[in-house]
Amino acid sequence: MEVGFLGLGIMGKAMAANLLRHGFRVTVWNRTLSKCDELVAMGAAVGDTPASVVAKCKYTIAMLSDPSAALSVVFDKDGVLEQIGEGKGYVDMSTVDAATSCKISEAVKQKGGAFVEAPVSGSKKPAEDGQLVILAAGDKALYDDMVPAFDVLGKKSFFLGEMGNGAKMKLVVNMIMGSMMNAFSEGLCLADKSGLSPQTLLDVLVLCLVMQHPCCYFLYYQIKQPWLCFDLQDLGAIANPMFKMKGPSMLQGSYNPAFPLKHQQKDMRLALSLGDENAVSMPVAAASNEAFKKARSLGLGDLDFSAVHEVLKGTGGQAKA
Template sequence: MAKYGFLGLGIMGGPMAANLLRAGFEVTVWNRNPERCASLVALGARQGQNPAAVAAACDITFAMLSDPIASMEVCFGVEGVLAGIGGGRGYIDVSTVDDHTARRIAAAVGERGGRFLEAPVSGTRKPAEDGTLIFLAGGDQSLFDEALPALAVMGKKSHYLGAVGQGARMKLVVNMIMGGMMTAFCEGLALGRKAGLAGERILEVLDEGALANPMFRVKGPMLLQEEYPVSFPLKYMQKDLRLALLLGDELRQPLPGGAIANETFKRAGAAGLGDDDLTAVFEVVK
């Protein structure tokens, strides 16, 4: 059985690594804050000293990191993945980054004799805990095929989309749409309540028609209670919107709706809501 590594044990990475352990896989974990390793070590994980050591000891190493800067640091930094990769071992970055970052990491891993796959996920904390994420992969297809048993434990569907960069682009498209939907949802609830409509009735009507969707179903009650337990931090939603807009600029695709959503999330971040759930954008909309 393959040996797996897992780098980054935050809101998403911790549950994903835990699912691998519960499925009986051998897993070595690392996190910048080593205290986050404790609960996984209790489940049977080994604790790696640094990313290089994990990549050297494991057949396939996953990374779930906060943004492109973190992905670059873990790969290229002192005692980073590049110092341990090689010999055909695999590195799978499941973080949400831009396509340029993914291709740069892929090239460096290939030069060291390793294999690279980007596989950002569609899903937040609950799907990560439940093992129902959707993986959007691009890169080395042999690595994708070898990693499928692990991906199947952490997710309900894995899409192979071709060359490195296509997974990143798909994820940015998905999250840009999500950000736009969330701002429209918040505006609609705010308008309806100020017009004298009961929030619960608005959610009921939405759920009965063409606008019914899992996000509104889950997030709607949170908005009405004005409580925002963190599933997907607002600051990361804004980061993804920014990256989507940069891709739009590069491809000369106008994205006025995405730009408006980005500005709304920027306002929420400036209001000190960046570490709250993305639903906290309601605080600046209402």
């Protein structure tokens, strides 16, 4: 199978290399052409412009750094639009906002081409290992054609239906994450003020997740029933990576921003708006959102979203990044 690939940043290079390793014929393009060398050494062809890549390949994948790059590659001179058309497909795997996706989608479709948005979950390492999670939406036929490529790039791809559903899915997940963070922080505060060690709570919460992997491993590979090894009565039932990774720094009042609080709050707000449109009552998310807003009002917006812990601790925002 032949594909074009536009954008060879950290993610894009890993993904294109992966396709090459799995026998795809890949024609790459990057704004700084020298970045193509490594992939040429692996067997890739090079296109001079996005347009020439699209001219050559039936399917073209893009993995760009931000919305402006995503738009530029499509709409600028020598861009995708000049060659896209009937029988050709364009797949944008960049993480962009819904408006950007829709603008590209409409332009491509007007030219007769097919479009799929397919943002991914996962960073460099999963990209190299082909372990991304792919949230695709748009043209179903094009998605079906791309499955062999998605199978190489990700451990799993989802087709979510119409354009925009990828962004919505991320909002729902982030809303759950934001409420869980608040629940977690409240628990840590309650433990602390009630004379329990929050560090012990942390140990109790995440204990089982670490320890049960070996048996899970066995069950998963030997008898294909990985969940037998979990016991709901077990305190590990709600163990999750976030508690494990964020907990210790929260107890130290340290909030190095992996996901800035102001972005988390924006996603909560958008998720609540989505709920409003559809008349879904979500009181826990609403309460969580107000805590994030309080954190913003205390000047914590640029810290990690776990800094909402400062609101609940009631220290009035003496937090550090």
